[in-house]
Amino acid sequence: MxxxxxxxxxxxxxxxxxxxxxxxxxxxxxxxxxxxxxxxxxxxxxxxxxxxxxxxxxxxxxxxxxxxxxxxxxxxxxxxxxxxxxxxxxxxxxxxxxxxxxxxxxxxxxxxxxxxxxxxxxxxxxxxxxxxxxxxxxxxxxxxxxxxxxxxxxxxxxxxxxxxxxxxxxxxxxxxxxxxxxxxxxxxxxxxxxxxxxxxxxxxxxxxxxxxxxxxxxxxxxxxxxxxxxxxxxxxxxxxxxxxxxxxxxxxxxxxxxxxxxxxxxxxxxxxxxxxxxxxxxxxxxxxxxxxxxxxxxxxxxxxxxxxxxxxxxxxxxxIFKQPYEVAAKSLQASLNENVSAFLLYNGIPSYENYSLKKYNLSSKATLSVYKQDYKVSEMDSILLEISQERLLAVGLPAHYYSLIQQHFPYLITRENAYTVESYLWSKQKPEKQVVFHKLISSQNFEKKQNLWNVAQNRIYRNKQGVANFQFTNQQEWGFSYGDSLKNMLTNYGDIIDVEVEIRADKPIEEALIVGVISVDGKEDIWRGVAFKNQGFGRNNQQKIFLSIDTRTLLNEPDFSHATFKCYIWNRRKEAFLVESINLYQRNLNPIKYALFYSIK
Structure with a gap:
């Protein structure tokens, strides 16, 4: 001793x-x-x-x-x-x-x-x-x-x-x-x-x-x-x-x-x-x-x-184990293990993803990368129409694609949060259990007056079936708006706002924009807008347009509690069309997406 x-x-x-x-x-x-x-x-x-x-x-x-x-x-x-x-x-x-x-x-x-x-x-x-x-x-x-x-x-x-x-x-x-x-x-x-x-x-x-x-x-x-x-x-x-x-x-x-x-x-x-x-x-x-x-x-x-x-x-x-390519390959493997065909749509470099697919003995045939492709929503709509598989695994895509995917694959089976990306597994067939993609904040179909919406009532047009639409003519640049505090709209700082607009027109609308504006104490405006021609798709004189806003990339957390959000359509070239509906949704944040820079909640 x-x-x-x-x-x-x-x-x-x-x-x-x-x-x-x-x-x-x-x-x-x-x-x-x-x-x-x-x-x-x-x-x-x-x-x-x-x-x-x-x-x-x-x-x-x-x-x-x-x-x-x-x-x-x-x-x-x-x-x-x-x-x-x-x-x-x-x-x-x-x-x-x-x-x-x-x-x-x-x-x-x-x-x-x-x-x-x-x-x-x-x-x-x-x-x-x-x-x-x-x-x-x-x-x-x-x-x-x-x-x-x-x-x-x-x-x-x-x-x-x-x-x-x-x-x-x-x-x-x-x-x-x-x-x-x-x-x-x-x-x-x-x-x-x-x-x-x-x-x-x-x-x-x-x-x-x-x-x-x-x-x-x-x-x-x-x-x-x-x-x-x-x-x-x-x-x-x-x-x-x-x-x-x-x-x-x-x-x-x-x-x-x-x-x-x-x-x-x-x-x-x-x-x-x-x-x-x-x-x-x-x-x-x-x-x-x-x-x-x-x-x-x-x-x-x-x-x-x-x-x-x-x-x-x-x-x-x-x-550290939630790397984007690894998550995509493992999620695809899990779906295929259920003997259900799946297509992988991801935002990454194909040779990188192929390394992970090969690691799990998976084929790269039923995959498509959108990396640096800048597909318009109408082009992505055509791609989705061609997918024959029962399921779609979407990983790290630009935010506005997800609402479009939901039109083709209505049911969300799983969502997995990873470092820098989210992974969503969608299905054409209704599964036993579903995951909520996003929750409705507010919906406007112009049938009645609603709080938080500023709508010019004299511009509401009813068709032969009595359905209300909001009218833009070639004389009108502005029309209606929605506004509320972010604290009332969203559960957490960093949640995503998804906006979906449905319009009807005799010809495709090119230059009109759906706009979202965040203001802090009424002083600082953070403006985001997308043109109908870039973020919309249409059939039979109808168009759907999508705008997604990630509040975490635009705001500092201390500003969240006293920030407001406003949404409207800017008809900057004064084109003629009818707005059938506009819906605003809240999508939950990915708590580890920006974990290198932000605290994890």
Whole structure:
């Protein structure tokens, strides 16, 4: 017991680091073998299938906007080990895990073990690091490579000026440059920092090291300039250490921000992962260290808050498996398992979806992508008429298509919310159980006066059967409107408003618009309108027009409670037609659609 107690006391920091690494491994490898590709990863996978290295560079790297490093690595990796999702993700997840250990070693040089342990606990459990760790893109690899760069740089600057450490700095600075433009930027910032810290007699070898990094990067310069041309690129010394760490954290953000404003928008959350560890060193770094009585409760508190937020508040393990292409393939498989034919209509790149379909042994024949097709509603109506399958799986479509789909497939069987999309399974035949697509807010057929509707009664026309319609002539630009507060209309901030208008005319109406306007405190108007010719379809002199408004993309949540909505028809070219009815519906929000940016409710 005494020997065991002495061992634990002597190696307490190392044992705590092992525990941190184990927790990090569990969080990163949970259900790892079932983890699907994200859109970004499928984009990279889609640019790997070339017969030559030159084709890879010209067609797989140059158009992308990222340096060649990760793409070249993946090109050879899948040739050796295959392209299953877990195989492609494995090296990145391992780099994410071992980044924590490298960070700890850096903290030992700059501060002490306790700083390293607290920072490592954050890196182990914050969603920022857990999310990007298994993603096979240049973010977590850039973190790993840039940390190794800083580790060797720190040994050379702060510990002893050994040339082997300087060579380590050169190697990993060059690899960081090949990895991502922001890790290249960070490598440049670190390198320039050293110019202010080295002794005069070390200038020559340090400048030669910088020159060597540049020489190693020369083969990549044609790619860099090509991407740039297309807008693609995206104690004593305590105060000094803090100042350097502050610069390392803030400069990449500031440069990325102003580059995004002045040249091309490149700044994303993922770009900040390269400099974020130095914020942790800045916040928790101190020469004296923490007492053990403070350290262990601190680590427990960090893990409790970070992991509970990760799992409960951010729903990470629900969100990360709800990738659009994966959801589409699994939903299609579920329908076909019931021996009911189904057609997949989706908004995505076909080669990406085909990867997921192949994964579940599904055919891609009964599928159609609307990605960048910009089908008019009338064109989509013709497509839907041609579908012979009993069911239609619609995933990630433009919002106004769904009301049209309901005309052909009236019954909604399931709705599944996913990250960035919703998946709807529709049926021609009435099932035993149905799901409500949207709920009626208000309906106007002009038979009687209604609250919230402003209707010119002298424009109501009754046909021979006595049915009331609202009349627009070639002399009239305006007619009726509906208005209410969003709080009265919708259950939740972020719900979608679906508007359906049915008209009758002797010829197709081209330029009239159905308009929705959101006002906040009567001051700020958010205007959305669709022309009848683009969002309508018709048969036998009748047309239906659809407008959908996602309030979450147009409003900040604090404005929701005092915002109003107004809907009307703008007959801007004064065409003649009759409005038979107009209906407004509420469609429930997808709580995880914008989960990367918004809280999940």
């Amino acid at each position: 005494y020997i065991c107690s002495m061992f634990i006391k002597k190696y307490s920091s190392e044992l705590l680091l092992v525990i941190i690494m184990l927790v990090a491994a569990i969080l990163r490898f949970y259900n790892f073998f079932q983890l699907p590709f994200s859109w970004d990863e499928l984009s990279a996978w889609n640019r790997l299938h070339f017969d030559s290295f030159s084709d890879l560079i010209n067609q797989g790297v140059k158009p992308d906007g990222h340096p060649a490093g990760v793409q070249v690595f993946l090109y050879y990796w899948i040739q050796l080990f295959g392209d299953k999702e877990w195989v492609v993700k494995l090296p990145f997840n391992l780099m994410g895990l071992f980044s924590i250990f490298v960070f700890y070693r850096i903290a030992l040089i700059w501060w002490n073990k306790n700083t390293g342990l607290i920072g490592a606990s954050f890196m182990a459990s914050l969603q920022f690091f857990v999310l990007y760790s298994p993603i096979a893109r240049p973010y977590i690899s850039g973190l790993f490579l840039s940390l190794l760069m800083v580790y060797f740089w720190s040994k050379y600057i702060w510990v002893a000026r050994h040339r082997k450490d300087l060579l380590g700095f050169v190697l990993f600075a060059a690899l960081s440059a090949y990895n991502h433009h922001f890790s290249l930027l960070f490598a440049a910032i670190v390198g320039l920092t050293g110019l202010f810290l080295i002794a005069k007699n070390q200038w020559k070898e340090y400048l030669l090291a910088g020159l060597l990094i540049f020489v190693l990067y020369i083969p990549h310069l044609p790619i860099f300039f090509h991407q740039l041309s297309i807008g693609g690129i995206g104690g004593e010394g305590n105060w000094l250490a803090r100042f350097i760490l502050f610069l390392w954290f803030i400069l990449p953000i500031a440069i990325g921000y102003y580059y995004s404003l002045l040249v091309n928008p490149v700044l994303q959350f993922s770009m900040l992962i390269f400099s974020f560890p130095y914020l942790l060193l800045l916040l928790f770094g101190q020469k004296e260290g923490f007492s053990k009585s403070f350290l262990v409760p601190m680590l427990i508190l960090v893990f409790f808050l970070s992991i509970s937020t990760l799992i409960i508040s951010r729903q990470h393990y629900k969100l």
